[in-house]
Amino acid sequence: MTESTATAFTLPDAALEGLGTRPFGVYIHVPFCATRCGYCDFNTYTAGELGTSASPQSWLEGLRRELDAGATMLGRDGRAVPAAQTVFVGGGTPSLLGGGGLADVLTAVRSSFGLAPGAEVTTESNPESTSPEFFEAIRGAGYTRVSLGMQSAAPHVLRVLDRTHTPGRAVAAATEARAAGFAHVNLDMIYGTPGERDEDLDATLDAVLSADVDHVSAYSLIVEDGTALARKVRRGELPAPDDDVLAARYERIDARLSEAGLNWYEVSNWSKPGAECRHNLGYWDGGDWWGAGPGAHSHVGGVRWWNVKHPARYADELASGALPVADSETLTADDRHMERVMLVLRLRSGLPDSDLLPGEVEAGERAVADQLLEAVGDRLVLTSRGRLLADGVIRDILTGNNIE
Template sequence: MTGLVESEQLERALLARPRNSAAPFGIYVHVPFCATRCGYCDFNTYTAGELGTSASPQSWLEGLRCELDQAARLFGDAPAADTVFVGGGTPSLLGGDGLAEVLDAVRGTFGLSGGAEVTTESNPESTSPQFFDRIRDSGYTRVSLGMQSAAAHVLKVLDRTHTPGRAVAAAKEARAAGFEHVNLDLIYGTPGERDSDLDASLDAVLAAGVDHVSAYALIVEDGTALARRVRRGELPAPDDDVLASRYERIDSALAAAGLSWYEVSNWAADADAVCKHNIGYWDGGDWWGAGPGAHSHVAGVRWWNVKHPARYAETLAAGQLPVGGSEVLTGAEQHMERVMLTTRLRSGLPLDALDSDERAAADAVVERGLLRQAGERLILTDRGRLLADGVIRDVLR
């Protein structure tokens, strides 16, 4: 069924494969707006100049309400959302009132389960104490701030607009507003970054008192300004050995401060600090992705929305879900994804998820010291985390 674009066909597929009502359910909301375009980013985002008059935050919000309403009606007895994650783009550009309206749209359609985790991403430069007070009062429980680095010259290479100290200040403002769960994102391996720059970034993260840190190796994505600069020889490509060394440096500093890895790129102070929405992705859960270009997954059916905000709004105004394409995952595809995703988790890969050939391949990886067996699960070793993609390929070969 790959490539279906009609919402009616998607609806039939979902009705034919009802979800497990006992499984957690998440809502992802994609905000496609950014003040400027970062040189490394290939996400589905648009600046005001790129959109012109074809779309606006208001038309996007109207479309979002319509999509969520259609989605809830499609389920019939719509599941309450256990998690909500507002990402982008730059959700904080909507302001506190705009993000409150987003959450109200989820409440008015799917509703929220008791104790639901509600996260928004934010750019430090578009936040303030008043912003955090407003979104906390409206029901958000978690904030994720894009820090990337504390070094000004690294931020410049990444085309980030915030000043080096602003992310830490924003994290402290969020905590002062009552947010117990605050995440800071780091990017490591940027051309020109030194060990001392990374150490300064880690010191700043720990000084902010956050309970969650995400750290991602810089990837040079095709079609980005960064990729063009690397291709022209203006900047060197990230070095794999340097990336591995930086990852070890990050893990060591965070572990010493009491933050433990629970997914290859994520560390948390305790079980309450873990991002439950993202765990839903890694555990193969169900979620509805609303907004331009958002991806969804329910009961082995995956689909993605049209990308441009104007077309997104127009399709919904015409009474159709804004489906750009979809597929029904085969049993083999679901198995492959389960191995790929759960292997990255500290909880590990269940042995009973593997067939006999995969079990033999996994045993060979254990002998190489990249996996270890703990009861009935296989867990990446410290060295295995550095080579996680290769470990997964070897198990699935």
């Protein structure tokens, strides 16, 4: 399928079988940013890049149309439309919409799919575009969880990343969110940035722990092709991240967070008991979700599709009565098995050993012998060393190779 045939997209009946028996969430992509961070390759646009071709208002009008069309598609032939058990508003910078704009987004989800009782509703936010009034407004609108982009507490590290917030603002924003009634607050970290020192990481961890949040995500810096950071590395202006340094930083992060009662539940995520991100668990556990917004990806019953990327094209497609689908694929049994191993093995709950195919069992046993996996009951779980080599462990199980 190409963008010119977007009107032809529909889900086959087979994909709708069992709908509602699996986790169901809604992802909303907000494509707007005030500035472009040098390391980011997400589908985002600054006001200068968009000009007059698109606006938050045209995006919101398109979003309402897409969510309504999605609920109609999933509920066709008298099927019950699944209520969203989780909602995640990401981007981009959702907080640029303000409290009122994010309230409108959640109203659109309620009026289309509806919210299940006890639904988890998350928004990402840039600390610089939040305030006590912002948090009070979104809490009142029904948001239950906030994820704040902190990245680092070191000013020179933030400059390398082209982050605009001041080092202390993320902790202050987390405190404001908790004061507004948010029980669940996440801080995002990035480690391994060129120029980051051990003491910089420790200062970041000190700041994170001082905020008393119940969830932390920590990601190693990846130099993505096409970004400003990649161009600087290619020109020799910055060194590429060092794998040994990244491993040492990860171990330090894990030790400090674990000491503070934040335990890993996915390779890059730590939480206090009961504070795991349910929306992301839905992805990792093979659930269904409708992704709305420019470039958003969706998955229902083994069918995956993704939207056109540009906000103007997105709004135009929906205004013409078409779903803004750029392309789609139906996952084969082999695809679904591969993705299950890739995703579930990253979780602390581990992968049932019965999920391994005959040709993969021996590779799993070798990983246990090499202390990369441990057998916990009938499940295979990454060890501390295995988490450092998670991608390789997964690859070698799927290919049946020895881990180098």
